[in-house]
Amino acid sequence: MTKVRRVERIVALTKMLMDMPGHLFSLGHFSNLFSTAKSTLSEDMVTIKQSMQEFGLGTVQTVSGASGGVKYVPYPSEERINHMLTQMAKQLSDPDRIIPGGFLYMSDILFTPELMMQAGEIFRARFSSVTPDYVMTVETKGIPLAFSTARAFGLPLVIVRQGSKVTEGPSVSINYVTGSTKRIQTMSLPRRALPSGSKVLVIDDFMKAGGTAQGMIDLANEVGAQVVGTGVLIATIEPEKKLIEDYLALLMLHDVGQHTKMIDIRPVL
Amino acid sequence: MTKVRRVERIVALTKMLMDMPGHLFSLGHFSNLFSTAKSTLSEDMVTIKQSMQEFGLGTVQTVSGASGGVKYVPYPSEERINHMLTQMAKQLSDPDRIIPGGFLYMSDILFTPELMMQAGEIFRARFSSVTPDYVMTVETKGIPLAFSTARAFGLPLVIVRQGSKVTEGPSVSINYVTGSTKRIQTMSLPRRALPSGSKVLVIDDFMKAGGTAQGMIDLANEVGAQVVGTGVLIATIEPEKKLIEDYLALLMLHDVGQHTKMIDIRPVL
Numbered sequence: 001m002t003k004v005r006r007v008e009r010i011v012a013l014t015k016m017l018m019d020m021p022g023h024l025f026s027l028g029h030f031s032n033l034f035s036t037a038k039s040t041l042s043e044d045m046v047t048i049k050q051s052m053q054e055f056g057l058g059t060v061q062t063v064s065g066a067s068g069g070v071k072y073v074p075y076p077s078e079e080r081i082n083h084m085l086t087q088m089a090k091q092l093s094d095p096d097r098i099i100p101g102g103f104l105y106m107s108d109i110l111f112t113p114e115l116m117m118q119a120g121e122i123f124r125a126r127f128s129s130v131t132p133d134y135v136m137t138v139e140t141k142g143i144p145l146a147f148s149t150a151r152a153f154g155l156p157l158v159i160v161r162q163g164s165k166v167t168e169g170p171s172v173s174i175n176y177v178t179g180s181t182k183r184i185q186t187m188s189l190p191r192r193a194l195p196s197g198s199k200v201l202v203i204d205d206f207m208k209a210g211g212t213a214q215g216m217i218d219l220a221n222e223v224g225a226q227v228v229g230t231g232v233l234i235a236t237i238e239p240e241k242k243l244i245e246d247y248l249a250l251l252m253l254h255d256v257g258q259h260t261k262m263i264d265i266r267p268v269l
Numbered sequence: 270m271t272k273v274r275r276v277e278r279i280v281a282l283t284k285m286l287m288d289m290p291g292h293l294f295s296l297g298h299f300s301n302l303f304s305t306a307k308s309t310l311s312e313d314m315v316t317i318k319q320s321m322q323e324f325g326l327g328t329v330q331t332v333s334g335a336s337g338g339v340k341y342v343p344y345p346s347e348e349r350i351n352h353m354l355t356q357m358a359k360q361l362s363d364p365d366r367i368i369p370g371g372f373l374y375m376s377d378i379l380f381t382p383e384l385m386m387q388a389g390e391i392f393r394a395r396f397s398s399v400t401p402d403y404v405m406t407v408e409t410k411g412i413p414l415a416f417s418t419a420r421a422f423g424l425p426l427v428i429v430r431q432g433s434k435v436t437e438g439p440s441v442s443i444n445y446v447t448g449s450t451k452r453i454q455t456m457s458l459p460r461r462a463l464p465s466g467s468k469v470l471v472i473d474d475f476m477k478a479g480g481t482a483q484g485m486i487d488l489a490n491e492v493g494a495q496v497v498g499t500g501v502l503i504a505t506i507e508p509e510k511k512l513i514e515d516y517l518a519l520l521m522l523h524d525v526g527q528h529t530k531m532i533d534i535r536p537v538l
Contacts, residue, residue, distance in 0.1 A: 004320070004323065006276070007275070007276055007279055007316055007320075008316060008319060008320035008323065009320075010276055010279065010280060011279060011280075011283050011316065011317050011320035011321065012320050012321075012323075012324045012326065014280050014283045014284060014287075015283060015287060015321065015324075015326050015327075016326075018283075018284060018287055019383070019386065020383050023383070047276055047277060047280065048280050050277060051273070051276075051277035051278075051280035051281050052280065052281075052284065054273065054277065054281075055281045055284075057281065057284050057285075058284075099436075099437060099438045100438075101436075103436065103437075105437055105438060105459075105461065107428070107437060107459065107462060108425065108461075108462070111416075111419075111425055111426040111427065111428060112425050112426070113416060113419050113420035113423075113424075113425075113426065114288070114289050114292070114420070114423075116416075117288065117420065139408060139409045140408045140409060140412070140428065140430065141428075143409070143412045143413065143416070144412065144413075144416045144426065147380075147382060147385075147412070147413045147416055150380075150382050151382035151383070151386065154382075154383075155382075156377065156380055156381050156382075157380040157381070157382065157413065158380065159376070159380060159409065159410075161409065167368070167370070167372065168368060168372075168374055168376060169368045169369070169374060190374075190376065192374065192377075193376060193377070
C-alpha cells in the first residue's frame with residue numbers, strides 16, 4: 001500500500017484499534033499495512049492516546065517486548081460515566097414504565113445498542129482491577145449488556161441457558177433457588193463453553209435477591225472456573241441482604257410506586 | 270474547551286462518530302465541543318471520509334439542510350467482507366465442532382464480540398438498500414449477531430421470546446411450526462416493543478427450513494409491522510425449498526459429515 005498522509009493514517013489506526021478493544025496489535029502489523037516506520041507509528045499512538053485521554057474516551061496501552069504492541073482500552077472518564085448513568089436513570093424514571101405487579105419495563109433500554117455499549121465501557125472501567133478470561137451471563141435480557149461488556153474487554157462471552165435443553169454436546173447443569181420467588185430452577189452450560197481454571201466476570205441486567213447470580217457462581221465453580229467479579233446494571237435496594245455480598249451495580253432501584261406512579265432509581269457514582 | 274490540534278480533534282471525532290453508527294450529529298454540536306468553526310469541521314469530515322473509504326472501513330455521510338449533519342456508516346469493502354467470511358468458514362470447518370446428531374457447535378463463534386461486530390457490519394453493507402426501523406431476532410443464540418447488526422444500523426433491537434412467558438405487560442403471541450421437526454411452538458413479544466407500521470429487519474444465526482424466520486414474519490405482521498429483509502449467518506443447503514424464499518445468508522452449510530468428519534461450509538460472496 002502506498003504511503004498515506006499522517007492524518008488519514010491516524011483515522012484508520014483509530015478505527016482499527018477501536019474495532020477490537022483489548023486486542024494487542026504489533027507495530028509491525030501496522031508498519032506493513034501503512035508502509036510506515038515503527039518509530040513513526042509510535043508517535044501516532046502517542047497522539048491517539050493523548051486525544052482519547054483528553055476527551056475522556058479511553059486510552060492506548062503499550063506492551064513492550066518482542067511479543068508486545070499496542071491496544072485500545074475503553075476508559076470513559078468519571079465525568080462521562082456520571083453523565084451516562086444520570087441520563088439512563090432519568091429515562092428509566094418514566095412512570096409509563098410501571099407494569100402491573102410493580103415491575104419496571106426496561107427491555108427497550110436493554111436492547112438499545114448505544115446505551116448498552118456505553119454500559120459495557122463503564123463496566124470495563126469499574127472492573128479495571130480484575131483480569132477475567134470470559135464474561136458470563138444467563139439468557140435472555142442481559143445478553144446485549146454482557147456482550148457489550150465482553151466487547152469492551154476484548155473477551156469471549158459465555159451464555160448460560162435456563163433449563164437443561166442444551167443440545168451442544170455434554171453439558172453441566174445446576175439447580176438454584178431464585179431469591180425472590182423461592183422456586184427451584186435449572187441452568188446449564190455446554191462443557192466446552194468454559195474451560196476449567198478460567199476466570200469469569202458475571203454480568204446481568206437486574207438483581208433482586210441475587211439467586212440467579214449465585215447460580216452462575218455455582219455453575220462456574222462446578223466446571224472448575226472462578227468468578228472474579230459480578231456486575232449488574234440495576235440492583236434493588238430491598239432486600240438489603242442479598243445472597244451474594246460482593247457485587248457492583250451501576251444503578252440502584254429504590255422504589256417503584258404502583259399507586260404514586262413514582263419511580264426512584266439512582267446512579268451509583 | 271480550549272482549541273486542540275487538528276489531528277487530536279480528528280481522533281476524537283473518529284471515535285465519537287464510530288461509537289454511534291447511523292447517528293446524525295450536527296456540526297454545531299461538534300463546533301461547541303471543540304470551539305472550532307463549522308467550515309473547519311467540514312474539512313475534518315472530508316479527511317475522515319477519505320481515510321475510511323481508502324481502507325475499506327466505512328464512510329461518512331453528509332445530510333444537508335437545517336436539521337442536517339454527518340453520520341458514520343459502517344461499510345466494509347467487498348475485499349474485507351470476503352476475507353472475514355472466508356476466515357469464519359475456515360473456523361467453522363474444524364471437525365471438532367461436530368456434535369452427535371450431525372449438529373455443528375458454533376456458540377463460541379456466535380458469542381465472540383469481534384466476529385459478530387464484523388458480521389453486523391457485513392449485514393449493514395448487504396442490506397444497504399433497505400431502511401428498517403428495528404432489527405428483530407428470537408432468543409437465544411442469534412442475539413449477539415442481531416445486536417451487532419442493530420448497532421451497525423444505529424437501530425433498536427427487538428427480541429422475540431420463545432413460549433408465552435413474557436411478563437412485560439400486554440403481549441402478542443403466535444404459534445408456528447418448526448420447518449425441520451414439525452413441532453408446534455409459541456413465540457411472543459410485548460405489545461409495546463414494536464409499534465404498528467414499523468419496518469423490521471429479521472436477523473438470526475441459523476436457518477434450516479425457515480420455520481422460525483416465518484414465525485417472526487407472522488408475529489411482525491400480527492402487530493401491524495412489516496418485514497423488509499431477512500438475514501442469517503448460516504443457512505443449510507438442504508432443504509433447497511425453504512418456507513421463506515427471500516433471505517440473505519452469509520455462509521452456506523453444504524454438509525456436516527458425522528462419519529467422514531468433514532464439514533463443508535462456504536462463504537456467499
